[in-house]
Amino acid sequence: MGDVVRAPWDAYFVTGFDVCSEVLRGRNWLAPDFAWQERQEDTERWDAIATQEMTKTLSRLNAPAHTCQRRSLGNLSGRSTIQRLTPQVEQDVTRLLDELAEKLRRGEADFVSTVSEQLPISTIGSWLGIPPEDYPHILEITHNQVHAQELLPTKSELAVSAEATMHLRAYFTEMVKQRRANPGNDVLTGWIHTWDAMEPDREAADEILYRLTMFVAIASLETTATLLSSMVALLLREPGRWAWLAEHPGYIDAAVDEALRYDPPIHINTRIAADDTVLAGVPIAKDSMVHVMYGAANHDPRRNDAPDAFDIERTGTHLTFGGGVHYCMGAALARLEARTLLAQLLKRFPTLRAVTGPSYAPRLVFRRVTSMSVAI
Template identity: 30%
Template sequence: MSRFRHRLRWLVLHGIVRGLSTVGARRGDPQARLIADPAVRADPAAFADEMRARGPVVRSRTALMTFDHAVANEVLRSDDFHVMSLGAGLPAVLQRINEKTSTGLLHPIEPPSLLSIEPPDHTRCRKMVSSVFTTRAVAALHDRVQDTADQLLDRLEGRSGTVDVVDAYCAQLPVAVISDILGVPEADRQQILKFGELAAPSLDIGLSWKQYQSVHEGLVEFNEWLIHHLDELRRNPGDDLMSQLIQASAQAEEGAQLSQRELLATAGLVLAAGFETTVNLLGNGIRMLLQTPGHLETLAARPELWPTAVEEILRLDSPVQMSARFARRDVDIAGTRIRRGELIILHLAGANRDPKVFTDPHRFDIERENAGKHLSFSGGRHFCLGAALARTEGGVGLRTFFERYPGAQLAGAAQRRDTRVLRGWSTLPITLGSARTALA
């Protein structure tokens, strides 16, 4: 693609939105503030409280928004709404430009990604993936997660001074597990980390030209690597789940099989979603627990609370902050008329702090009875396929870290990732303190 067409595509998908949002944010438009206001990015909970006070559905200039748990839950499960894809909802002239400048690259929010398709294709693809990513298969990964966590923490023993726990642990654990699932050779795993970092902003709109270029370069490299990797798994299948998915699709009845592009999109989504959400969960959890040493004392005395603690971390600082749906037809939601084709942004992080559902919603409570009612894994037919694995990695990863390093402390300023849909830490400096042995 020529530089002109490349720049034109950025302008249509991001540049115009970025410019209008900057102006709209100054005028107080809710959606524009969500995109362009740095204060909203820094404190999404305060923004959600402000918006929630306006009612269950908030109308902005070009979309509706909800921070209400009941409304978000209803929309996620309703057949009256469908998922969006990159560039959807653009005016007709911009839509044509978007189509003519398409790169043809796989993208997490473009078909055939499971995030951007609906039945019958979604049903067919999800059924095939679910036949391999079974509850039993995920449960079998528990020991692998534990072994990986132990090995990573072994490497940190004796480290003095400040350690970036995101780089040394939070990122390394999920990339090792996802690599096992996808049959990725150990020599390629640093590439996977790089791809994850470059592609993380791809879920956002209103990217700067520099961000867009970085995402594009990452997607080009990732597409090339993924095509080669799947070809290698066909020639030399292993006992990994991706090899099993390729074989299951090849053996399926006509009409149930996944195309090459669907297999690529599925592998890409499993890699990106499985890595990005879990690294954020681990980083967010370590930070929150280091800020509440009383909780760590409770968890040390009552380790059976770890699953609830993980749910509460997911609720309070959701790795995925928002989702969106388009209305298929005119529909009434919570007293608001939503017209066919209108977009509603579901602020999952805000719904997770809805005081109508969660008592004292801003409090970090590792004994909260309904912590698991959060919407951090979405809902309905698009409920996250990797939720069970993320919970396993979160529980094992956090518990093992604090059992090994009970004296860990925050050390200096941490840095948030420069993304809006995904929320986590890019750097989190800590001091480890003395290590306990893995068998202690």
């Protein structure tokens, strides 16, 4: 239908790889922030509690606020951060695969609830200092909150998101308060010191710290969990693929990237035209929404030959982590978790097989695998 296709509402779908990349990296394409929302005729769509709360987070901020807040977090994908987290990720993977092995001795096991949903919360939880007994609560409210980030959420979905958002605010506001009272040798304590030096108003600083900590936590959970589940599902789908990768472990990183390309955890991201412009020959008026279609871009045959084939030996590229100033902060961490998990899985479960394929939640934007049964 073309690189830019009119949506059934007042917006455009962007499908081609190069055009999607242009939007993601271009400075004249903005996140839908409060300033833009206030200029819309239909403001009711943007008044939902969960939508308002997410608009305050990094994903919906533009410069200079976005630049300032992102820099305050440091380099979350830097070599030192990844080196520091690697032993913890390896330990968490071993523990979770021990639990998987115990379940598999008795028969089938759900890979999602046993492994892929547990690894990201264990990683980010230990890094931020979230008590393990709180992990189930954080997972539940994160699952419920993301409804507000869909393209056209229903009123009932927004109500569920509103309740989850209030729980998230209460939890992470208290977490910042407690860490301020009892500082430690952790990343959140470092962020507190950074913002105390930048913002003389402590109440304002704590509000920003809450939003940053909450966003970093929830942004890394469902996306990474879905990557881990879909990666394993894709590798088990074709007979012989799992065994081949076990014999060729040098392709583990390539397998992770091909899973990211083939079925990205987020399929759609929205940007706003900062000025009247032309995109791939289509006139786009200022303030118009464009929906960047990650999955379509990754399957563009002009960028990746035979894009609908899952090919571990492919040397193509993808846009799954976005681009430009909003490039995913946790890209290196997601790859670390996926690579570590896959390496141990191949060694410990060479005969792993899928009993049922992945089941997905009915969403457009945030993919979520809800279950996937495996056996040996």
